[in-house]
Amino acid sequence: MPKIKFKKNILLKNHTTFKIGGPAKYFLTAKTKEELIEAIEFASQKKLLFFILGGGSNVLVSDEGYDGLVIKVKSQxxxxxxxxxxxxxxxxxxxxxxxxxxxxxxxxxxxxxxxxxxxxxxxxxxxxxxxxxxxxxxxxxxxxxxxxxxxxxxxxxxxxxxxxxxxxxxxxxxxxxxxxxxxxxxxxxxxxxxxxxxxxxxxxxxxxxxxHPLKFPSAGSIFKNPRNISAGELIEKCGLKRKKKGGAMISEKHANFIVNLKEAQAKDVLSLINLIKKEVKKKFNVELEEEIQYLKT
Ligand SMILES: Cc1cc2nc3c(=O)[nH]c(=O)nc-3n(C[C@H](O)[C@H](O)[C@H](O)COP(=O)(O)OP(=O)(O)OC[C@H]3O[C@@H](n4cnc5c(N)ncnc54)[C@H](O)[C@@H]3O)c2cc1C
Known part of the structure; x- marks a missing residue:
């Protein structure tokens, strides 16, 4: 039985800057280095599937959430x-x-x-x-x-x-x-x-x-810049600014940002990501690679 106190079914959208993501089966916040060590040792001894979350500003969490333990690292x-x-x-x-x-x-x-x-x-x-x-x-x-x-x-x-x-x-x-x-x-x-x-x-x-479109939730730049070319410029030149899917939109201010206009789902963002990759490949023969990290089970 856990000696560490977990919370259960915690919505990860409340722990990401994108404000997107389903529930984590187990969730705990490590407020000190010692608490983090304890949580990691516990998870690895019990062979629990776990994911380390910091500020959640570079992740896209799936709508289905995560069927394991999310350890949020947040210093007091x-x-x-x-x-x-x-x-x-x-x-x-x-x-x-x-x-x-x-x-x-x-x-x-x-x-x-x-x-x-x-x-x-x-x-x-x-x-x-x-x-x-x-x-x-x-x-x-x-x-x-x-x-x-x-x-x-x-x-x-x-x-x-x-x-x-x-x-x-x-x-x-x-x-x-x-x-x-x-x-x-x-x-x-x-x-x-x-x-x-x-x-x-x-x-x-x-x-x-x-x-930067700071008024809306986002995860910063979605793609890495390929070989010193600006990914944002390539996306803009494909005419994709303001393209929407569900509650998600390719930002007008900076095309490498996808913003959550209203209750966007991860699947909306993924659909825009796939569209961008397809169009940039077609027009420039460049394969864009995500900078954001995915969290799914
Ligand atoms: C508006 C905005 C602007 C941004 N501007 C920039 C920018 O200018 N430059 C830039 O580089 N990034 C930028 N970002 C992206 C993001 O803020 C950075 O990548 C940031 O450093 C991620 O930190 P985090 O704690 O939020 O990581 P998270 O998003 O929580 O996690 C990212 C990855 O790091 C791993 N991780 C986190 N903590 C640990 C740990 N202690 N040990 C092991 N793995 C760990 C996670 O498992 C995950 O895979 C921006 C994001 C936003 C929303």
């Missing part, structure tokens, strides 16, 4: 954002547990006059999710600043130095090896000027506000 926050237990600053280094929000870390770095993470302002989700997909924007990426990553590969705890993480465009060793669960990381930043750091953050946030 303090009154001023990230708690001092979950993230610590030492000189130019920042330690953070996997469930710390990336945006909270951006604020923490600015507070401590550290530069190197401004590009991440406005990216939703956790630092664990950001490492998994080597999150990147504008001039920066996780690969530029990761010192080391602490993982559990049940039952072993392992430390990966930057070069061992195999971070490349939207890829990492954590994506290739699903047995590796990220517990925490250390980032190496540089001393900077608070005013300049804040100006950069504001610039990136303003850019997102202007160019």
């Amino acid at each position: 926050r303090g009154p001023y954002g990230v708690s001092s237990r979950a993230a610590k600053v030492k000189n130019s280094e920042i330690y953070a547990e996997a469930g710390v929000k990336l945006d909270d870390l951006v604020k923490l770095t600015a507070k401590n006059n550290l530069t190197g993470l401004e590009w991440a302002a406005g990216i939703p989700g956790t630092i664990g999710g950001a490492l998994y997909g080597n999150a990147a924007a504008f001039e920066g990426s996780m690969s530029d600043i990761v010192e080391e990553v602490e993982c559990i590969e049940p039952p072993k705890i392992r430390i990966f130095k930057n070069k061992d993480c195999q971070l490349s465009y939207k890829d990492s060793i954590f994506k290739k090896n699903k047995n590796l669960i990220i517990l925490s990381c250390t980032l190496q930043l540089k001393p900077g000027n608070k005013k300049e750091i804040k100006q950069k953050i504001k610039y990136f946030l303003d850019y997102r506000e202007k160019n």
Whole structure:
């Protein structure tokens, strides 16, 4: 019998930025690294099918949900954002547990006059999710600043130095090896000027506000950019902006975003994804590859 308390039949649409997804059979939130280790060890001992969810900002969950255990990694926050237990600053280094929000870390770095993470302002989700997909924007990426990553590969705890993480465009060793669960990381930043750091953050946030469809639920960019071509431009040139299926629509503001206009289902999004792939292949002979991760049983 579980010594850990699970919830049952939890709707995953309430845990994704797309606001899409059916129920998870079992669900629990790990608020600390220790709770995460306990949950992973439990799931692997019991041979339970499990999935790690961070902020749910890069996933499309099926309408049928997930017939296993979803472990949501979400660090506790303090009154001023990230708690001092979950993230610590030492000189130019920042330690953070996997469930710390990336945006909270951006604020923490600015507070401590550290530069190197401004590009991440406005990216939703956790630092664990950001490492998994080597999150990147504008001039920066996780690969530029990761010192080391602490993982559990049940039952072993392992430390990966930057070069061992195999971070490349939207890829990492954590994506290739699903047995590796990220517990925490250390980032190496540089001393900077608070005013300049804040100006950069504001610039990136303003850019997102202007160019991304932030008013509607989405999972960010659906596709990777193939060989430095903008996937959004290819989709736009196929005349697919504003194309709708059910409650889902290819965004008018940015064609690589599919937005949930109203109660969209995963099947609506999938239908648009297939349409985009077909049209882009036909017009440009380019095979688009999803950046988003799928969660289905
Ligand atoms: C409006 C918007 C804008 C965005 N802009 C950007 C952008 O500019 N650049 C960019 O790179 N991305 C962007 N994204 C996508 C997304 O925010 C990032 O990929 C983010 O880093 C995902 O983190 P998450 O915690 O939400 O991961 P989730 O969506 O919860 O999970 C994504 C994957 O990571 C795995 N994972 C999560 N945590 C762990 C862990 N601790 N250990 C092992 N695996 C784990 C999950 O199993 C899943 O496969 C955007 C998304 C939105 C909605």
